Amino acid sequence: MVESDLVVDLASDTNADSVNLINSNGEVNALQRVQEGATQVTFQLLGEAEDGYTPGEYRVVAVAGDETIGETTISLKPELTITDVMWAQNHPDMDWDKGRSTWRQFAALTVENTGNAPTYLTALQWANSPHTKLSPSETLTHNPTTLLPPGETTIYSAAPIYQTEDPTGVHGAIDCGNLETNTLTVTGVVQAGTNPSYSQTIEYGGAKYSCELTIMDGSPTESSQTTSNESDT
CATH class of the missing domain: 2.60.40 (Immunoglobulin-like)
Incomplete structure (x- = not known):
């Protein structure tokens, strides 16, 4: 291969x-x-x-x-697992685009392919993230088109997943004092194989315009959707 x-x-x-x-x-x-x-x-x-x-x-x-x-x-057969989702603020030594003023609000994830065949990651779907709470949409999707050969691959988000206020002022800010804990879920959509998912529990604290986020835990989750060149089930 x-x-x-x-x-x-x-x-x-x-x-x-x-x-x-x-x-x-x-x-x-x-x-x-x-x-x-x-x-x-x-x-x-x-x-x-x-x-x-x-x-x-x-x-x-x-x-x-x-x-x-x-x-x-x-x-x-590719065998895919999202093994970790990392917040830039907690992992500043990674390869973030630090030319952006919002770089600390971005995410990265590690995908492990323990199978013997490659696949392409064609989309990442972020649900119930801090960023989506500022948007009318409950899910944020971007399309990285990344090859996932056997082994580990790190993928950086295209949006500030942990953003709690809109810098343009259009969508305001999250009132973090009223949220307590929520679970973020990211799902990878792949060309061939089972779509991997990962859930992360986030504790919200502070107040509107001064949010404090704490990542409590996270783990891979089961995905029932399989992608192939024949059908989606």
């Missing part, structure tokens, strides 16, 4: 004309011609503007003419 591509190694003496990637339904998902002298073929699993593959079992079949000369089975 190289970034968003599946790379198949061939024997140096292969006489294969093509290699087929066949999904669990027996359908040819993709076909790659083998160039003369080549010992690898590459299948693009993901694209920024394309639907993702469907996670599951695949057959990789080498063909010469009408004859199958080699075959193997592979499993392609």
Whole structure:
């Protein structure tokens, strides 16, 4: 696997004309011609503007003419967990855009992919955050289009998630003294795999225009929605 591509190694003496990637339904998902002298073929699993593959079992079949000369089975499955959501004010040493006067109000999250295949993060949905309490919308969505290969990836929010007052004055400020505790939830929408979620309990204190936020705890939460190139369930 190289970034968003599946790379198949061939024997140096292969006489294969093509290699087929066949999904669990027996359908040819993709076909790659083998160039003369080549010992690898590459299948693009993901694209920024394309639907993702469907996670599951695949057959990789080498063909010469009408004859199958080699075959193997592979499993392609990303396993995604949002392991942490970090507030810039509490983590000032991270790579924030400190040219912004509001940088301390931004968030970052860590996504861990313990599977064996990549996927793209196409959206982040923030629900019940301090920022959304200043907005008519209950959910803030932005679209980072970030590749999530196996391993850990850190993603920075595009909006000040922990903002408690509108600097333009249009939407006013949160009256934090009346809120006590609330739970923020962030959900990642992915091209292929199960959409991961994370919930964080925030304690609100102080008063309007002088809020005091305290992060009490946070943990990954279950997500029932799975994304593939076939359907959403």
